[in-house]
Amino acid sequence: MEIDLSEAQAPVRPRFPAALLRPEAEVVAFRGRHRLLDELGAWCSGAGFAALLLHGPAGQGKTRVAGRLAARLAAVGWGVHRLSDGDRPVPDGTVPTLIVADRAETRPEQIAGLLTACAAHDGDRPLRLLLLARSDGPWWQRLRTDPLLAGATTAELAELDDDPAGRREAYAEAVRDLGAALPRVPGxxxxxxxxxAARLAATPRDAGGHALTVQMEALADLLDAAQFGPAPTGRSAADRLLVHESRVWSFTAAWHGLAVDERILHDVLAAAMLTEPTDRLLDRLAGEHRDAVGAWLADLDTAGHPLAERFCALRLAARPALAEILVEDAPERVLSVLAAARHPGLTELCVRHADRLTPAVLTVAAAADEPEPLLAALVRISADPDTPVDRLTRIAEGLPRLSPLAAEVAQSIAERHRRAGDEAGLALALSNLSIRLGDLGRDGPALAAIEEAAVIHRRLAGQQPELYEADLARSLTSLSVRLGAVGQPEPALSAIAEATELYQRLTDREPESYRADLARSARNLALAFGGLEMFAQALTAIQESVAGYRVLAVEQPGVFLPELAAALSILAINLGSLDEDEASRAAAADAVTIRRHLADRRPDAFRPSLAAALTDLAVRHIVLGEAEPALAAIEEALTIRQETGGEDLDWSLHVKSVILGNVENR
Incomplete structure (x- = not known):
């Protein structure tokens, strides 16, 4: 994949008044946010990868802030890339790099692909991913399961001015700046x-603290004041601006000699604001006037129109049939607009076109401020007995982990397989259902589901071991987790022990396919033994796990070094439990070395685990009476935990108090 540079371009002459509101136009002077910019600058310091989500309502100023940060970094030699639709830039690592992903909530799959590319970054130079979104809702919780985002920072962009005097000053500044720019607009x-502008600024008013709202009010007031007759009242600034924009559209149509019904032109405009208008779409909307309408459209430059969401919402409400047409080309954009506008026909539209719209419904529901109509559609689609199992599976996978609806859909999938007599499909569905129920804290039903799945997989593995032994091993692993959750450690140990034996047999047959599963299962077996204070058995298991992960980490360090570090920490604990204190300290030190290397490359993700490993190492030093290195380790751990706000701060403080107590008692 090639990097698609989207650097700031030279300002172009705005073609219509509302174009002055575009963030990239930077007509209204940048105001405030200087402390935030300094904080973002500090976030960019240091090597390795780090991600930050900056969220706030539309028009709050996220794009302007990102632009300012990008300009600062570009001036000192950074590469700056703006993620565009369909683009997955791959940083080459030759210079420090910032990637800005605007509207991140609308492109989770694209960002997931970008994260895969970022995971290959060598960490020698800074790589920063700045995500801009309207919310940190379910879409973010789901995306954050990616290990690369484990320690990502989240910041909410507050209103620009929170006092009346500041809001009046912001309005006056916007009036003056927009007034100075309007002569550049044609007509x-x-x-x-x-x-x-001077007259309006002399009597400034409080237009609120929302940046775009203030600018829209200022521009609407300017344009209204220049017209003959009384200014319109009782209408929002956006609607007042749309009146002025409509005049531009009509004038441009007349200049092109278009004798076309205004309703057709507005349909085409809505289409152009939501998607790239293809010849097929223009044929459908404009018919014989396609070419002339296309030329008129090109003259308007409607891409990224600041009032697009409001105009499209009004147009789709006035012309419900238009939604049926546009949803074929721009399903996510159309559903987003309808959801934001609380369109009464949204649920019916989604149900009516469930075969095509289900993926878009899931994406938009995860990002929408008010997803209820979309969730209602998913409920109806899921309850329909004619809905195919693959669509139900897509719904279950697309819903947040803690969604009760996801568990209901998983239950429906299992019942479908049960009625069809599909044992393999039923076992898989029951495994997924167990996970969903466990996420919701329903441990009893979760255990029942995975017990049934294990019984089925055992029967299938007895009949066709080459096909189903791996499935049985996975079911037994999940069964061990669920048994542990309900306080049954002995049966949990039996289940994970059998799973480990199966993975050993599978690895003997197909080493490349199952070595990682065996190393992970041996680690889980060690934890199960340790929970029952069977430390000698636990030591044997964790040594096998460490040996497996060492080989895997050489072959794929980016994937398996974190796993190796975790296994080494468990090894240190087990050795300590058997009074092999020097070997325990050595294992803990190895874990710290690996965690430090990982934290250098990806500080957000791995500094918290480095703090945990340092705390463990400090404990090992205490046991050996090594106060000085113990204090150095715990001081570093505390520094990290105080900087990152990580968990277990109290435990690290307790370890430090023990160290200091030992020193005083010497």
Whole structure:
């Protein structure tokens, strides 16, 4: 994949008044946010990968902040890339790099692909991913399961001005700046904008603290003041601006000699604001006028129109049939607009086109501020007995982990397989159902589901071991987890012991396919033995796990070094439990070395685990009476935990108090 540079371009002459509101136009002077920019600058310091989500309502100023940060970094030699639709830039690592992903909530799959590329970053130079989104809702919780985002920072962009005096000053500044820019807009050069702006700025008003709202109010007031007759009342700034925009659209249509019904032109405009208008779409909307309408559209430059969401919402409400047409080309954009506008027909639209819209419904529901109509559609689609199992599976996979609806859908999938007599499908569905129920804290039903899955897989493995032994091993692993959750450690140990034996047999047959599963299962077996204070058996198991992970980490360090570090920490604990204190300290030190290397490359993800490993190492030093290195380790751990706000701060403080107590008692 090649990097698609989307650097800032030279300012172009705005073609319509509302274009002055575009973030990249930077017409209104940048205001405030200087402390935030300094904090973002500090976040960019240091090597390795780090990610940050900056979220806030539309028009709050996220894009402007990102642009300012990008300009600062570019000035000192950074590469700056703006993620565009369909783009997955791969940083080459030759220079420090910032990637900005705007509207991140609408492109989770694209960002997941980008994270895969970022995972290959060598960590020698800074690589920063700045995500901009309207919320940190379910879409973010789901995306954050990626290990690369484990320690990602989240920041909410507050209103720009929270006091009346500041809001009046912001309005006055916006009036003056927009008034100075309006003469550059075609058709707006005949007004005395400086005088109009001075008059409005002399009596500034409180237009709120939302950045785009203030600017829309200022621009609407300017344009209204330049018109003959009384200014309109009782309408929002967005709707007042749309009146002025409509005049531009009509004038441009007349200039092109278009004798076309205004409703058709507005349909085409909505289409262009939501998607790339293809010849097929223009044929459908404009018919014989396709070419002339296309030329008119190109003259308007509607891509990224600041009022697109409002205009499209109004148009789709006035013309329900238009949604049926546009949803074929831009399903996610159409559903997003309808959801934001609380369109009464949204649920019916989604149900009616469930075969095509289900993936888009899932994506938009995860990002929408008010997803209820979309969730209602998913409930109806899931309850329909004619809904195919693969669609139900897509719904279950696309819902948040803690969604009760996801568990209901998983239950429906299992019942479908049960009625069809599909044992293999039923066992898999029961395994997934167990996970969903466990996530919801329903441990009893979760255990029952995985017990049934294990019984089925055992029967299938007895009949066709080459096909189903791996499935049986996975079911037994899950069964061990569920038994542990309900306080049955002995049966849990039996289950994970049998799973480990199966993985050993599978590895003997197909080493490349199952070595990682065997190493993971041996680690889980060690934990099960340790929970029952069977430390000698636990030591044997964890030594096998460490040996397996050492080989895997050489072959794929990016994937298996974290697993090796975790296994070494368990090894240190087991050795300590058997009074093999020097070997325990050595294992803990190895874990710290690996964690430090990982934290250098990806500080957000691995500094918290480095703090945990340092705390463990400090304990090992205490046991050996090595106060000085113990204190150094715990001080570093505390510094990290205080900087990252990580968990277990109290435990690290307790370890430090023990160290200091030992020193005083010497």
């Amino acid at each position: 707006q050069g005949g007004h005395l904008w400086s005088a109009i």
